[in-house]
Amino acid sequence: MKTLSPRLNWFGLAAGIIILIVLVISFYVPWWQLTVGQDLVKVNASPVNTNFGLFGKQFTVPLIWATNLVSILTLTASGVVMLVYSIFPAKSYSKELLGFSYKKPLYILILFVSGLLVITAIAGVLGFSIPLVGSTNFAVPTQFIPSNFAITALVSGSFQLPFYLAIVAAALCIAARLYHQRATGITNHASSTSASTNVTQK
Amino acid sequence: MNKMKIALTLISIAIVVGPLVGVLLVYRDNLMGLVLPPEIKDLSSNSNKDSSSVSKFLNISVLQLPTLAGQPYYNQQTGAFSYPINFTNPLSTEISVDQISAEIKSKNSNIILGNISITQPIKIAPGANGIINATGILDPATVNQLKDQYSGNINNLVLENVNIIVAGVQMHFDELDAGSLQSLLG
Numbered sequence: 247m248k249t250l251s252p253r254l255n256w257f258g259l260a261a262g263i264i265i266l267i268v269l270v271i272s273f274y275v276p277w278w279q280l281t282v283g284q285d286l287v288k289v290n291a292s293p294v295n296t297n298f299g300l301f302g303k304q305f306t307v308p309l310i311w312a313t314n315l316v317s318i319l320t321l322t323a324s325g326v327v328m329l330v331y332s333i334f335p336a337k338s339y340s341k342e343l344l345g346f347s348y349k350k351p352l353y354i355l356i357l358f359v360s361g362l363l364v365i366t367a368i369a370g371v372l373g374f375s376i377p378l379v380g381s382t383n384f385a386v387p388t389q390f391i392p393s394n395f396a397i398t399a400l401v402s403g404s405f406q407l408p409f410y411l412a413i414v415a416a417a418l419c420i421a422a423r424l425y426h427q428r429a430t431g432i433t434n435h436a437s438s439t440s441a442s443t444n445v446t447q448k
Numbered sequence: 449m450n451k452m453k454i455a456l457t458l459i460s461i462a463i464v465v466g467p468l469v470g471v472l473l474v475y476r477d478n479l480m481g482l483v484l485p486p487e488i489k490d491l492s493s494n495s496n497k498d499s500s501s502v503s504k505f506l507n508i509s510v511l512q513l514p515t516l517a518g519q520p521y522y523n524q525q526t527g528a529f530s531y532p533i534n535f536t537n538p539l540s541t542e543i544s545v546d547q548i549s550a551e552i553k554s555k556n557s558n559i560i561l562g563n564i565s566i567t568q569p570i571k572i573a574p575g576a577n578g579i580i581n582a583t584g585i586l587d588p589a590t591v592n593q594l595k596d597q598y599s600g601n602i603n604n605l606v607l608e609n610v611n612i613i614v615a616g617v618q619m620h621f622d623e624l625d626a627g628s629l630q631s632l633l634g
Contacts, residue, residue, distance in 0.1 A: 283616030285541055302540030302574070305487040312471035319463040327456075339452040346456040394622035 257425045258332030258344070261418035265325035265351055268411045269294060269318065277409035278362060280376065282384065283399045291362065292408060293317035293354050317354055324350035328419065335429045344426055348419040355416050377403045517579050527588040531564060533580045535614075537572040543615040544571045548582055550607040550624070554594055561594070562586035564607070 272294035280289040288299035294317055297306045324347040331343035366376045373387040384401040391397060475482045517534035537543050549565040564584035572578035610621040 284543055286539075286615050286617060300487065301538070303487055305485045307483055307485055308471055308475060309482040312467045315467035316464055319467070323459060323463060339450070342450070342452045342456055346460070396620040397617060398620075399617040 253333075253335075255332045255335040255422050255425055255429045257418050258328050258335065258348075258422035261348070261351075261415055261422050262325050262329035262332055264411060264415040264418060265321055265328060268351075268408050268415055269321045269325065271411065272408045275406050275408050277358060277412065278378075278403065278405050280401065280403045282401050286399070291358075293358050294321070320350050320354060323347070324419075328422070332422070335426065340430070341426070344423060348423045351412060351419050352416040355412050375401070377401060379403055379405060517577075522586070524588065524591075527562065527586045527591065529584055529586060531582040531584070533566075533582050535572060535578050535580055537574060537576055537578065539615070540574045542571055542573055544569055545578065545580055545612075545614045547611060547613040548580065550610040552584070552586065553606050553608045555604040555606050557594060557597065559590060559594065560608070561590050561605070 272292045275292075276290035276295070277292035278289075279291070281287070285299065286301060290297050290299075292314075294314055296310045296314055297304055327343050328347040331340050331347060334340055335344075362378060366378055369376045375382055375384055381400055381402040383398050386397040386399075388396075471482065515534050516532070518532040520529060520531045522529040533548065535545055545566070546569040547566065549563070551563055552561045553559065554561060562585050564582050566580050566582050570578055570580055607624040608622065610619075610624050612619045612621075
C-alpha cells in the first residue's frame with residue numbers, strides 16, 4: 247500500500263517564491279510612499295530601495311543604501327534557502343535551512359515598520375506631522391520660514407503592494423515552520439512504513 | 449554544531465557586516481557623507497538663516513516668485529485690468545498653478561482698491577515659463593478719490609493676503625510689493 251508523502255513543504259515553497267517576488271518588485275515599487283504637494287517632496291521607502299525626491303531631484307543616503315543592500319542579500323538568501331528547504335524538507339540539514347530562512351522576512355518587516363514609526367514620531371516631536379496612511383494638511387513650522395509668510399501642503403502617506411506581499415511572505419514563513427514538524431513526521435512515518443514492509447518481505 | 453549551521457551563521461554575519469563595513473570604508477574620510485548626501489548639503493549650504501526676506505527663502509526652496517510679463521492693461525471707465533504674470537517652473541516635473549489671488553491695497557490710506565486673481569489653472573512644463581493672465585477690477589470711484597487725495601500719483605500700492613497654490617503647495621503672504629501694478633494708475 248502506497249502512503250502519500252508530502253515531499254514538499256508547500257508553505258515554504260510559496261513563502262520562498264513570494265519572498266523573491268517581493269524582492270524584485272521592491273526595486274520598482276516602494277513599500278511605503280510619502281508625497282508632499284504634487285511630488286515636490288517624495289519619499290520612497292522600502293528595505294530594498296529607499297530614495298528621496300526633492301523638487302524633482304532624486305537622491306539616496308549612503309548609510310540607508312548600505313542597509314538596503316543588507317536587506318537585498320538577506321531576502322535573497324532567505325528566499326533561496328527557503329526554496330531549497332521546501333524541496334528537501336526531510337533531509338538531515340533541513341531544520342538548519344528552515345531556521346536560517348523563516349525568521350528573516352519577519353525581522354525585516356518588523357524593523358521596517360519600527361523604523362517608520364520612530365521616524366514619524368521624531369518628526370511629530372519636531373513639529374512635522376507625517377501621516378503613515380492617509381493625507382493631512384501640513385503647515386511648515388514658523389521657525390523655518392520668514393515672518394508674514396506661510397506654507398501649507400497636502401502630505402500623503404500610503405503603504406504599497408510589496409509591503410502587503412511581504413506580510414504574506416512572513417506569514418507563510420511562519421506557517422512553513424509550523425508545518426515542518428508535520429511534514430517531516432509524515433515523511434518519517436512513510437519511510438518507517440516502507441522499512442517495515444521491507445522487513446516483512448524478507 | 450554541524451557544518452551546515454556554521455556555514456549559514458557565517459553567511460548571516462557576512463550579509464549584515466559586509467555592506468556596512470564596505471560603506472564605512474568608502475566614506476571613512478567623510479563620515480558626514482554617510483547620512484548627508486551632496487544634494488542635501490548643497491541645499492543647506494545655500495540656506496542662510498539670517499535672511500528673513502521671502503524672496504531669499506523662495507530662492508533656496510527653488511520655487512520662485514512670479515514676475516510681471518508684458519504690459520498690464522487697465523480700463524479707467526470700468527476699472528477692469530489684466531496683469532500678465534511670468535511663472536517659471538524650475539523643476540524636472542510638470543507643475544500646475546492652481547490659484548493666485550490677492551487684494552490690492554493703498555498702504556497710505558489703508559483702503560482696498562480691488563482684487564486680483566487668475567481665471568483658470570495652468571500647467572507648466574519642466575523648466576519652462578508660463579504666462580498667467582491675472583485679472584481683476586479696481587473700484588474706479590476709490591481710485592479717483594485716491595488720485596485726488598495724492599495729486600494724481602498713487603505710489604504706495606501693496607498686495608495683501610496673497611494666496612498662491614502651485615504644485616499642490618499653498619503659499620500665503622500677508623503683504624507683497626505690488627511692483628509695476630501701480631503704474632496702471634498713472
